[in-house]
Amino acid sequence: MADLIQTPINRFDSSEKSGGLARYIADIPFKDMLFAKTLRSTRSRARIRAVHLPDLPQGYATIDRTDAPGSNRVHMIEDDWPFFAEETVNYVGEPILLLVGSDRAEILRLLSEISVEYEDLEPVLTIEESLAAEEPFYGERNIIAEYAIEKGDPDRAFEQAARVFEDEYCTGLQEHVYLEPQGVVAVFEKGRVTVYGSMQCPFYMKNALEQAFGWEPDRIRVVQTTTGGGFGGKEEYTSVLAGHAAFAAYKTGRPVQLILDRAEDISVTTKRHPSISRYRAAVDDRGNITALQVHIMLDGGAYAGLSSVVLQRSMLMAAGVYNIPNARITGQVLATNNIPSGAFRGFGAPQSLFAVEMHLHSLAEQLGEDPLDFKMKHALQRGDQTVSCGRMHHEVKLPEMVHILEEMSGYREKRRSLREQSSRVLKGIGLSLFFHGCAFTGSGEQDKIQAVVKLRKGKDGKVEILVSNAEIGQGPHTTLRKIVSHTLGIPVGDVLYGNPDTDRVPDSGPTVASRTVMIVGAMLERAATDLRDRMHEKGEVEVTRQYEQPDYICWDQDTLQGDAYPTYSWGANAVQVEVDPVTFEIRITGLWGVYDVGTPIDEQVVLGQIEGGMAQGLGYATLEVMVKKNGKPMQANLTDYIIPTAGDFPRMEAKLVKSSYEYGPFGAKCVGELPFLGAAPALVSAVEHALRQSVTRIPVTPEYLMEAVEHDHPIHPER
């Protein structure tokens, strides 16, 4: 192929989507389909005494925990999450039963006639309350998971420190707001259950249904339909909906459509974990950080879900892109009577990267050093030991990236000049350095996922990709095709790739952890290399490849020690802001980013991820406020829960540095989550610069800034 793999091509899904031809789950009518709506808990924590049902007309039915043929628990890590509430409800919005029937208005009417008798129990609604609770509701201590990792001798380093600094950082809830709300349709036919729907991980759903039904694997089938965004929100939560709809289809014998409306979707689906992180740094007399002590607390909500793995990533990213000789990182996920927190782009990393970046920033200011110089003198280099005592096996291009970022943004000059300008608004510029550990933690790919990919050459010479990874907007229908076509030397149009159907594709793992291109793409590259030698064969040829872990990865999952990730992608962001000194409104006036993602498989797809991730990260940092009252989100629609619009941010300037990862396809590393991570710390440090005021919490709203300025003393020395 003459074209380089990075040269953009038109996405395969562009035309059908822009013309309204693509069929999302709500666009697919099934014959004799019933509709469904969920009756949900109105209490944060209560015992269910009784549920009183009205007489149901012919053709209407309720489904509850007694209708799970096998198990009422959703298969995730702990299996503690019930499909339908058991004796107690543990958060507002928890499903109690499902009502199905043929007329939506009638379903709503019947639902309004159901009454639930509750016996209220004392809920815990915050991390602090969970820690303090005298009678824990979850396990013995309200702790879903806790870990500790240690490097060197942090106690000694703190004893010998010239100075010790401490800060606490908080981050809030965030809702995914994939534009297509969650939805599934379940069908029971010829002894088998099939679930169609909007999802990231067909085999997670299939495994959950196998347990829920207690059936042989071949009686469960899952088919992904065109999916309108996921961002992690359609990773594990979709299994809950699949169970509900599948039990109903099994019970009624009719296809059952369960689609959430936006208010319901915002109110009851998983969110990003709120966090509190305590950072303590030991600094020697030359101004070098000798030790970090970090304690991270995540609000896990009512059930474990994926929280333990989210916490691991938070902790493994907690020292940021810095080489800190001694460290103790501890973390806990606290159970609360809130909506279970779940997977969301970055998966625990945004919370700790915000904290560590702000902490280094604050250290630099207090030590009278330039934040960028201070950060760079601590930056990781190839060969350094990571916080989990693994190695930085690959090249770290931060110096080059920072250099480019400085040129693009004029950071150094603006850092001096912006404060001196006299204007009504206060101006500032800030910066963040960050990385993302690509794919599953440690040897998760080998131990847990064990992905398999398949390529099938048909008689017509076309080659079909058979993997379980889903196009959710991030581009694999285009990027994976490119990888296969470039390896085989055939036109990209001769490579086929449809939405995964578990009857047809092997389990190549979930569409998560930015792993699709780097891990699955690399396996496809190898499979295509095998197939290349057999392309001349007449008739069908099938090639299968299994995941093989690179030899250099050493990991101990019990102690969380070793190479936490196969490799890292890197980023550096600068953000320029204006803050109104009266209203404290923040206006972003400049956005810059430099990234090392290895070889971009398609520059445009990669830039699309970068721009979209940046916008979502800036939303997280500023606009996206979600607070709860008695466990209920106060922002339950898109009028109140504000996400960025086209007018909010200026065009971002982004550059990629040249780099290549030997085990990635054509040298590619991970992309999807990385661009989210740098937005909040860069923005907030710009706000700090403008206001000369320390900011330790996101979202940073005008109300919060006003309060901070009133009550705090500026901690930053005037420079």
Added chain:
Amino acid sequence: MTIRFTLNGKEVSFDTDPLRRLLDVLREDFGLFGVKEGCGEGECGACALLIDGELANSCIVPVGTVQNAVIMTIEGFRETERYRVLEKSLADAGSVQCGFCTPGFVMAAEALLRNNPTPDEEAIREAISGNLCRCTGYHMIVEGIVQACRIGAKLWAKPTDR
């Protein structure tokens, strides 16, 4: 109540409850699934279409209020030359990711370009500010519309209406 309007160039007339949302009527009765429901509250623009040439969110329009109106959805618009230019420009610019928002943006772009065939970037951002996209960060959508104006300037400059 009998409702009559022009839908994608065809006269239609049918009996229904005038309070039903136009969005539901189009999807359920006419199978026009390009009109998406993203929020149901007039906030996201996924259900956007043109009513008498003006952009509207069909999820907050009771069908009884569009008596005798001229309605164009993505299904009608995609048959036009202007759509083909937009489709290509959006593809070239990388405007489409998950695509759930895209038909709505296409309709918003058409509504803008009908009135202003040579908008600057600010006018484009203003015109699509009622449409939410969670995937792209908007820049590539803006770029797609910029390219469409460049390539298709003449198409929109003509005083046509349908």
